[in-house]
Amino acid sequence: MSAAPSLVVEDLVVEFAKPRSLADMVTGTHPPTVRAVDGVSLTVAAGQTLGLVGESGSGKSTIGKAILGLNRPARGSIRFEGKAFAERDPAGQAEFRRRVQMVFQDPYSSLNPRLRIGSAIAEVLRFHGIVPEQEIAGEVLRLLSLVGLPGAMVERRPRELSGGQRQRAGLARALAVRPTFLVLDEPVAALDVSIQAQVLNLLGDLRRELGLTMLFVAHELGVVRHMSDRLAVMYLGQIMESGPSDAVFRDPRHPYTRALLSAVPKMTTVKRQRAAVTQGEIPSPLNIPSGCRFRTRCPMAQPVCETVPPEVTVGPGHVARCHFAATPINP
């Protein structure tokens, strides 16, 4: 298991400042900054998949974008194969751009509305010289069929596709350059379960055959469990628990992880009458609770939780950030 790390993120902090309005300038106030990612460290070993789950708005997409150098971190370092993006020479940066790809969360805005699907993919192939000119058309069709799209889609523009079809077109475009590292931001959210299964199998094959390394962001825990070797659970910009995927699912030690697992909808025969599992107002990154961030919603919160909890190692490579993580609790 001690494969060389492909990606190492250390103590990453990403902040977004609201632009100062005229009123702010007159009154001399500074608008609040959103600390979307607050001290995240993670490692992805070559050929492995790290699943990233967590609260909506907790900074998952922001981490993904930071890895690709799309936003400027306030602090911390991101190294791909030992090198930060800024340390690379122009040729190295170009290579990085080919080898590290991202599938964006929103299938609606991630395709150029004016380009037909075929030309969007062909452009990428041509620009990076992936295949010789005369093979481009064939390669486009191959990529589309990999993601389960019929060849007729080549001629379509994004507005003529359904949500799931767009998401797969985005995936085909990212796969076109034959990347070695993929950031997948909710790559299957808009797909029906049979096509989802097809895409997940495809990603599994690529991982096995080409050693593709992945950061896999998703909300659906069944999918994440199926895909990932390791799992990181985020809440309000920080990782609450991380560890081997099996261990985290089998023996979750952080109350937030447990809340997530118990909120997973189940196959039932009766319509829901109950109230939501987790109550309490969700704090915002503008106004982070002191001490433990999950305190305002945690069913186990104690007075001690007003102090920052330590990172407790609860198993091999399995850590949780809670005062009571050391004791397993079977719900």
Next chain:
Amino acid sequence: MAAVAEERQTTRRNPLLRELGSWSSSLKCGAAITLLIVLAAVFAPWIAPYDPNAQDFEALLMPPGWPHLFGTDSLGRDIFSRVLYGARIDLVIGFFTTYVPMTYGVVLGAYAGYKGGWFDAVLMRIIDVAMAFPFLVLIIVILAILGPGIQNIYISVFILAWTMYARLARAEMLVERTKDYMTAVKVLGFPQRRIILRHGLPNVINSSIVFSASDFVLNILLVSGLSFLGLGVQPPLPEWGAMIAEGRDFIRDAWWMATMPGFAILATGVGLALIGDGLAQRLGERHHTTV
């Protein structure tokens, strides 16, 4: 089942016809009027019954009728022929004064919106200054320095008219650049120039295209106005504005001298305004229909 079969049938029609069929009535009317004027300009030598500059002292200030459809002017020239030839001059002037500045205006604006920073700041200040003064006043100032003449009108319009387009394109680019497809091509390692020109530009150009239809009319009016003031096209060229200027002195005795070219300007204006209107609807629709 019958309905389905019928549907299949209609889609086999010629794509051009289908495209035309989907135009709104204002777009169709505008296109028809404009096409008519363009055809008149192109075929002027064949349509025009007289040489536009041939003077006929036997037929001075003839009212509209036969054989002079629009009458004749104070030098006995056939106004119908002059209006036809005038279309050649005015459409060409309108075209260049609109689309040349639009080309670089949109590109500059798109760059500014995408890159931000000092480039954007400097460009916006220049635009603010240029737009703080009435357009016509600035043009006249420049013409006062360079001297009158159509060439100098071109130069002065090229110096000023891009600002509106730059502003429109920049505003749209500010929105477009936050969309993921612009990020996606960055992730794919495409150079910035390609991202802006090939991926950004086609998506920020709509409002400029719509605006250009009315700008076209305004520019014809501008040049006509300048010619009227004696700063633009010089007689005897049959430019519409210049013709109106000549007709001014005879407005009591020969109303047709000024009115006929005036109608030509009006018709062009209405045609282009309808096109602009139709395009605004159509492009807006295109842009916002996502299922």
Next chain:
Amino acid sequence: MTQPLLAIEDLTVGFHTPHGSVLANKHLTLTVAAGETLGIVGESGSGKSVLCRAILRLLPSPPAEITAKSLAFAGRDLLKLKPAEMRKIRGQDIAMVFQNPMTSLNPVWPIGDQVSEGLRIHRGLGRAAARQVAIDILKRVGIPSAALRVDDYPYQWSGGMMQRAVIAMAMTGQPKLLLADEPTTALDVTIQDQILSLLMELQRETGMAIILVSHDMSVVSETCDRVAVMYAGSIVELGVAADILSAPLHPYTWSLLRSIPHLDAPTGRLATIGGQPPDLARLEPGCPFAPRCPVASAECRALPIALKTLPGDRATACHFPERVAQLDQRAAS
């Protein structure tokens, strides 16, 4: 039985493209009663979103062409309404949560203004009052520090936050029918849980009917009374949610249910359906699932399909529903 709130009869939607007419909805017939949730599941690209948009008449035509025997909402045929009457129905009586939160918000407007716009139009509130109600609604759908963030622009919110804003906007008009197109796919499970509970609570309070499009079978089982399964523009199975999800009577539904990855029993490879979904511009006569159906036979390709009613208030478009049992046996062995 009382009159249903929504009764769709023989709805067909085609899109004109240079390569022929894409039939996104083919002869759909279904009803939704007040207070009921109808789930729509099915293949990606099978016409679920198009159906929702057709009900609200939001498809620009051309390229769309809508035909139906009737599209009756509360006794009025929506296809016969004047544009002004249709506008009154949208947002007031029928609201929609679009699949794509990012594009259903205007990028150049603060989110708070977009939420309060509906309040000002539909409830006639003043500017300040609408803003306050907007903040309350945003809080209710779980936006933290709503008062601080109402003036943000959409790009400053995460995908899930935007989705909640869109849900908030749909609720401002107090609709009788809510069309929810994958309302929770962009949300994490705890927020999804809250939104689903909220929707169910609102439904119990107001008796609103919901059409819920979702890919998550568990979500459907927890929230829906009845389910329609769509494939290639047609409804292939319709009935009580619990029945369909536990004992499907169409091979497509059966295959779909088998592809779900399970939380507690991770498997090596997921079951998929072989072959490609059909091109909606070139649909063959006969069963559209035939090229991929493991129990297809020659008759399937010849006979045109129609939803046939079976005992137990359910219907299937499969000519041979009894063959699903064979599939179960085959999978077991």
